[in-house]
Amino acid sequence: MPQIIDAEVQVELSDDGDPLAFVWDRFEHTIIGQPQAVFTRTRWWENEGTPTRIDTELWRVDAARGAEDQHRYDLRHDADGTWVLSVDWG
Amino acid sequence: MSFPHLHVASAYSTHFGATLPEALAEQAAADGASFLAVTDRDGLYGAVKHVRACVAAGIRPGLGADLEVHDDDTLTPLGRVVVLAHGDTAGRGYAALCRAVSSAHETTVRVPGHTPSIPRGRLAQLAGLSSLTVLLGPASDVGLAVERRDTATARAGLADWLRLLPPGALALEVVCHLTEPGTPGSVAPATRMLALAEYAQLPAVLTNAVRYGTPGEAVTADLADAARHLTPLAQLDQIQLNGQAWLKPAAAMRQVARMVVDAGTHNDGALARLLRDTIELAERCALDPVGDIGLGRPRMPEASVIGITGDPLTELWARARHGIDERYIDAGRGALTAAHDRLAHEMATVRSLGFASYFLTVAKVADLVRGMGIRIQARGSGVGSVLNYALHTSSVEPIGNGLLWERFLSPERQTLPDITSMSSRPDGTTSTARCSRRSAATGSR
Numbered sequence: 001m002p003q004i005i006d007a008e009v010q011v012e013l014s015d016d017g018d019p020l021a022f023v024w025d026r027f028e029h030t031i032i033g034q035p036q037a038v039f040t041r042t043r044w045w046e047n048e049g050t051p052t053r054i055d056t057e058l059w060r061v062d063a064a065r066g067a068e069d070q071h072r073y074d075l076r077h078d079a080d081g082t083w084v085l086s087v088d089w090g
Numbered sequence: 091m092s093f094p095h096l097h098v099a100s101a102y103s104t105h106f107g108a109t110l111p112e113a114l115a116e117q118a119a120a121d122g123a124s125f126l127a128v129t130d131r132d133g134l135y136g137a138v139k140h141v142r143a144c145v146a147a148g149i150r151p152g153l154g155a156d157l158e159v160h161d162d163d164t165l166t167p168l169g170r171v172v173v174l175a176h177g178d179t180a181g182r183g184y185a186a187l188c189r190a191v192s193s194a195h196e197t198t199v200r201v202p203g204h205t206p207s208i209p210r211g212r213l214a215q216l217a218g219l220s221s222l223t224v225l226l227g228p229a230s231d232v233g234l235a236v237e238r239r240d241t242a243t244a245r246a247g248l249a250d251w252l253r254l255l256p257p258g259a260l261a262l263e264v265v266c267h268l269t270e271p272g273t274p275g276s277v278a279p280a281t282r283m284l285a286l287a288e289y290a291q292l293p294a295v296l297t298n299a300v301r302y303g304t305p306g307e308a309v310t311a312d313l314a315d316a317a318r319h320l321t322p323l324a325q326l327d328q329i330q331l332n333g334q335a336w337l338k339p340a341a342a343m344r345q346v347a348r349m350v351v352d353a354g355t356h357n358d359g360a361l362a363r364l365l366r367d368t369i370e371l372a373e374r375c376a377l378d379p380v381g382d383i384g385l386g387r388p389r390m391p392e393a394s395v396i397g398i399t400g401d402p403l404t405e406l407w408a409r410a411r412h413g414i415d416e417r418y419i420d421a422g423r424g425a426l427t428a429a430h431d432r433l434a435h436e437m438a439t440v441r442s443l444g445f446a447s448y449f450l451t452v453a454k455v456a457d458l459v460r461g462m463g464i465r466i467q468a469r470g471s472g473v474g475s476v477l478n479y480a481l482h483t484s485s486v487e488p489i490g491n492g493l494l495w496e497r498f499l500s501p502e503r504q505t506l507p508d509i510t511s512m513s514s515r516p517d518g519t520t521s522t523a524r525c526s527r528r529s530a531a532t533g534s535r
Contacts, residue, residue: 016341016344017341036277036349036352036353038269039267040269040270040331041331041333043324044309045323046324052306053306053308053333054332054333055332055334
């Protein structure tokens with residue numbers, strides 16, 4: 001069952017810039033395989049002001065907490081640099 | 091390890107690119123790149139600025155054009171491709187690229203109403219002698235078939251290209267803008283393009299089909315799209331799906347490469363091969379600003395174009411002497427001698443700069459205009475020349491009027507001079523024609 005989480009998390013990046021792991025609810029979740037990024041655009045002209053970027057950056061990752069079964073997660077990387085765990089796809 | 095961008099539209103791609111060549115070159119150099127290509131749409135509009143900017147930034151320039159292609163016989167559109175000139179060919183690659191752009195624009199004359207587009211047969215001809223590489227990317231007929239998962243059509247289309255183009259002239263272009271799955275620019279069509287290259291045993295190169303330098307300029311590209319289609323943003327169908335067509339640094343391009351390779355089933359070493367083939371093509375396309383393009387060296391119009399078969403300087407001398415004798419026939423002995431002395435002084439500069447055929451060409455243009463029954467008069471610094479007066483390029487007698495030759499041309503001046511002429515139209519209005527650096531340079535190719 002997909003669950004909306006919407007919680008800020010700490011993300012550890014590799015030297016190449018890929019997310020390696022994230023800490024959610026005190027537990028480290030290790031990312032498995034090559035994570036995939038998706039950038040979706042905003043209709044910026046409908047909002048106030050001119051944006052510095054038009055994209056929302058989302059990383060879809062497979063991750064596991066310790067030896068537990070892996071889940072699929074969406075990690076959102078916001079313009080201010082914060083990472084938000086948005087969805088746990090189960 | 092640096093990454094060479096091979097497909098980049100500068101702001102000189104009107105209503106498409108957003109960033110000036112100087113900014114792109116500086117940004118690439120700051121990221122540690124040693125090469126940058128500019129491949130403007132339908133032309134070489136940013137080419138000279140790009141080459142100069144690369145020289146200033148200490149990186150090697152590549153030049154290409156993003157061109158529409160069609161079938162010679164049926165006029166069937168074959169999408170858009172990137173045509174890249176090969177370097178260290180003593181200008182052969184650059185000349186072939188210039189001719190490809192000319193051919194694309196000739197189509198607009200031959201088929202009125204047609205957009206600039208090169209016949210594939212002509213492109214194949216120009217790509218001979220290893221002058222050019224043609225990149226088939228997502229906007230080509232092959233890429234469009236890959237995008238809609240039509241493997242049979244993609245393979246058949248590629249087979250046509252391979253049959254028509256000289257060996258080694260083709261590469262497949264993998265572009266991934268990390269758009270949402272199921273849309274153009276996502277990883278799936280990119281990884282299928284890579285698989286097609288493996289199937290056909292062709293090199294695949296990674297590009298970012300760049301339209302702007304930084305992510306922040308994606309907004310400008312949105313506005314360019316709206317302007318190009320004369321459509322408000324909110325109603326635009328062909329709006330970019332995200333803002334990822336920027337000049338990404340090497341690390342971000344390698345990240346894209348990893349995602350593309352990971353999304354499909356590929357041969358061992360596919361990631362390394364994709365990056366290596368990209369670097370190898372960039373090395374082939376690195377142009378020597380002097381040896382390949384003749385940067386800083388004025389190119390005279392070929393005198394043969396205006397019907398002169400002998401030495402242009404000899405011809406210019408003969409015409410100028412005759413012109414002085416004719417112009418100063420009633421001026422008295424002293425004035426005639428002074429005019430010949432002044433001519434000798436001016437001709438010494440023309441000779442040392444090698445500009446003889448330039449003066450002959452401008453005089454020819456003035457003759458042609460007069461021959462059409464249109465009055466023509468030079469204006470500006472060009473009227474300070476007794477040579478222009480003798481050639482009937484100008485009707486103003488310079489010596490008696492105290493006009494200076496040096497204001498027009500001097501041995502220190504390395505660029506072509508401007509001779510501006512005004513002509514009156516039969517309806518009495520005037521137009522201004524400028525036989526300038528630019529028109530002389532285009533006339534020479």
